[in-house]
Amino acid sequence: xxxxxxxxxxxxxxxxxxxxxxxxxxxxxxxxxxxxxxxxxxxxxxxxxxxxxxxxxxxxxxxxxxxxxxxxxxxxxxxxxxxxxxxxxxxxxxxxxxxxxxxxxx
Amino acid sequence: xxxxxxxxxxxxxxxxxxxxxxxxxxxxxxxxxxxxxxxxxxxxxxxxxxxxxxxxxxxxxxxxxxxxxxxxxxxxxxxxxxxxxxxxxxxxxxxxxxxxxxxxxxxxxxxxxxxxxxxx
Numbered sequence: 001x002x003x004x005x006x007x008x009x010x011x012x013x014x015x016x017x018x019x020x021x022x023x024x025x026x027x028x029x030x031x032x033x034x035x036x037x038x039x040x041x042x043x044x045x046x047x048x049x050x051x052x053x054x055x056x057x058x059x060x061x062x063x064x065x066x067x068x069x070x071x072x073x074x075x076x077x078x079x080x081x082x083x084x085x086x087x088x089x090x091x092x093x094x095x096x097x098x099x100x101x102x103x104x105x106x
Numbered sequence: 107x108x109x110x111x112x113x114x115x116x117x118x119x120x121x122x123x124x125x126x127x128x129x130x131x132x133x134x135x136x137x138x139x140x141x142x143x144x145x146x147x148x149x150x151x152x153x154x155x156x157x158x159x160x161x162x163x164x165x166x167x168x169x170x171x172x173x174x175x176x177x178x179x180x181x182x183x184x185x186x187x188x189x190x191x192x193x194x195x196x197x198x199x200x201x202x203x204x205x206x207x208x209x210x211x212x213x214x215x216x217x218x219x220x221x222x223x224x225x226x
Contacts, residue, residue, distance in 0.1 A: 046214050049210075049212045090211070097153060098151040
């Protein structure tokens with residue numbers, strides 16, 4: 001099975017900050033990488049698919065990059081509604097494992 | 107519009123089984139795989155498995171392989187997830203989620219979640 005790691009596990013940031021979250025796969029997953037945002041008590045929301053494709057309706061301040069084993073999610077200018085937990089997930093082969101998450105708070 | 111409506115909360119004793127449902131609407135049911143994902147309190151997301159509603163084929167996470175069964179009813183556009191031999195560690199919110207495209211591994215549309223509590 002492919003294992004996913006994320007760093008950092010949590011971070012504190014301020015409105016307007018540029019935030020970068022890293023996700024690493026235990027083997028190459030080419031660009032089969034998705035990013036989700038989850039707020040407390042809510043289902044996750046797909047932000048980025050195929051490593052860098054922005055889901056329709058998602059703010060352009062979110063961007064994704066990477067291929068192979070190393071990926072990043074960048075929030076260009078953090079907004080109050082962006083304080084949440086972010087998860088990566090690979091979709092290369094089953095099981096479609098999620099990363100452990102990165103909590104972004106103030 | 108696509109909707110996934112899940113069954114209500116459950117309270118079960120250790121050793122029991124639970125069967126959850128996820129009723130889909132707003133699209134052609136058999137054209138899109140359905141995932142099940144769970145989240146224990148305060149924990150991350152755990153991918154449990156996937157079902158192809160067209161033929162009913164399934165793939166499960168290895169750690170749950172012996173205890174989970176996913177099925178579908180094409181007459182009611184509903185997928186089911188049954189988990190047996192419940193233990194306290196199975197206490198979680200269980201989500202069904204549909205891929206954006208066909209058999210994709212992403213989870214685009216999500217149900218509202220079903221809380222399963224396992225307690226003696």
